[in-house]
Amino acid sequence: MSKRKIAKAMVQSHLYTVAPDFVSNCHRDGTKIEMNPEFRAVCHDILAKQGYSNPGTRNCIMNEAWRDLGIQKTRDSFRKKTYNFEDCILYPALNNFPLTLDQARLVASMTADLIFINRPEVVIEDNKRNGLSISIARDGKQVILSPNMMNICTLCHELSHIYLQQNGDENTGHTAKFMAIQIVLLARFCEDSFDRLLQLCKEHNAPIDEEFACNLNQVTPEL
Ligand SMILES: [Zn+2]
Numbered sequence: 045m046s047k048r049k050i051a052k053a054m055v056q057s058h059l060y061t062v063a064p065d066f067v068s069n070c071h072r073d074g075t076k077i078e079m080n081p082e083f084r085a086v087c088h089d090i091l092a093k094q095g096y097s098n099p100g101t102r103n104c105i106m107n108e109a110w111r112d113l114g115i116q117k118t119r120d121s122f123r124k125k126t127y128n129f130e131d132c133i134l135y136p137a138l139n140n141f142p143l144t145l146d147q148a149r150l151v152a153s154m155t156a157d158l159i160f161i162n163r164p165e166v167v168i169e170d171n172k173r174n175g176l177s178i179s180i181a182r183d184g185k186q187v188i189l190s191p192n193m194m195n196i197c198t199l200c201h202e203l204s205h206i207y208l209q210q211n212g213d214e215n216t217g218h219t220a221k222f223m224a225i226q227i228v229l230l231a232r233f234c235e236d237s238f239d240r241l242l243q244l245c246k247e248h249n250a251p252i253d254e255e256f257a258c259n260l261n262q263v264t265p266e267l
Pocket residue numbers: 201205218
């Protein structure tokens with residue numbers, strides 16, 4: 045077990061000891077919980093004794109500990125970074141061709157077979173977040189494409205979320221694993237080189253799980 049895992053386990057067991065009812069009755073709905081200051085102070089103490097002298101790191105470990113227990117939602121911490129990388133670097137470097145709904149459905153089915161997931165439904169719907177059109181991957185079952193985002197890159201992006209959702213990943217947001225799946229799909233459907241896309245991610249410090257990407261790329265047959 046790593047030093048950090050041990051430290052996390054220590055604050056978790058402290059929480060179980062002082063507040064067993066809280067842990068078992070807590071609504072695991074992903075709302076950020078507020079721990080009382082005395083309790084936090086003790087946790088800081090525990091972590092400091094484990095050699096974590098930086099309070100920021102200690103907070104980080106505590107948040108991870110609560111997330112692991114399922115009482116605090118995993119933050120989609122790479123979302124902004126991923127969007128920036130996609131919009132400014134990755135998608136412009138690709139042949140991002142437009143799709144009709146029928147084509148999108150065909151690609152979704154082909155992708156599902158390629159990466160061993162259940163075929164999702166694809167629909168067009170105009171959804172907005174903060175006034176901007178968005179596409180959505182819902183419950184591992186449905187890809188909802190915005191009418192003005194009918195293109196291969198958007199579809200591959202949403203299908204990567206579907207993969208994580210179907211495989212029961214705790215974090216189905218824009219993780220390093222998410223990007224790994226995405227570049228495997230983009231390499232296939234944009235007829236680009238997987239190695240080139242991997243290189244692009246690394247050059248621009250985009251979060252990517254390189255090992256997962258290479259493994260998935262290897263087991264995924266050519267189109
Ligand atoms: Zn996304």
